[in-house]
Amino acid sequence: MILKAVLFLLAGYLIGSIPWALIIGKVFYNTDIREKGSGNLGATNAGRVLGTKVFYIVAALDAAKGFIAYMILKQIDPTLALLTAIGTVLGHCYPLFSNFKGGKGVATSAGILLAVSLTSFRYFALQVGIPLAFFVGFALTTQYISLASMSAFISASVVAWIFNPDKRIAALLTLLTVFIVYKHKANIHRLLNHSENRFSLVKKKEK
Numbered sequence: 001m002i003l004k005a006v007l008f009l010l011a012g013y014l015i016g017s018i019p020w021a022l023i024i025g026k027v028f029y030n031t032d033i034r035e036k037g038s039g040n041l042g043a044t045n046a047g048r049v050l051g052t053k054v055f056y057i058v059a060a061l062d063a064a065k066g067f068i069a070y071m072i073l074k075q076i077d078p079t080l081a082l083l084t085a086i087g088t089v090l091g092h093c094y095p096l097f098s099n100f101k102g103g104k105g106v107a108t109s110a111g112i113l114l115a116v117s118l119t120s121f122r123y124f125a126l127q128v129g130i131p132l133a134f135f136v137g138f139a140l141t142t143q144y145i146s147l148a149s150m151s152a153f154i155s156a157s158v159v160a161w162i163f164n165p166d167k168r169i170a171a172l173l174t175l176l177t178v179f180i181v182y183k184h185k186a187n188i189h190r191l192l193n194h195s196e197n198r199f200s201l202v203k204k205k206e207k
Helices: 002-016 020-029 043-050 052-074 081-093 106-116 121-142 145-163 167-183 185-192
Strands: none
Touching: 002 052, 002 081, 020 043, 020 052, 043 052, 052 081, 052 106, 081 106, 081 167, 106 121, 106 145, 106 167, 121 145, 145 167, 145 185, 167 185
């Protein structure tokens, strides 16, 4: 059982380690985004450096890592698939294939959120719709993606504890939320100092 758990965690970690922002930047733009902007291998920095279109592409691919890893391993063992989800986020944040310097886990966690919400239409609408509303609302009104991301996952955790009968899912989302807030500690400091960088979801950055 312990070996199986380790394998699930490792599988998630390896999938999460695929650095899509780095790959897209180098292959299509001849740019190493680790040397630009914040140096972060997440969708937001990719968008700031390479444009809004790249933000959406990287976010979708990073989310796919969490979604696909969880959905595949869930067919084998639903409980241990939760470890796969954790491993995927750790892989994204500390990728083996990029000197353990990655993103902040938001998009990958969003993919996991989408996957664990596929139990019923009613629950899906609550568990995905409410966090999405928080994210879009804060992102459009403040252009602080960090604030939008943290708010979305805090709301996701609250919704899970209230409405999801499977408290393992609620615990997983809470753990991801705590980790996301931790990874954004520098952003929180800048938000409090009114020096956080803004990013528009709709305005395309011309190169």
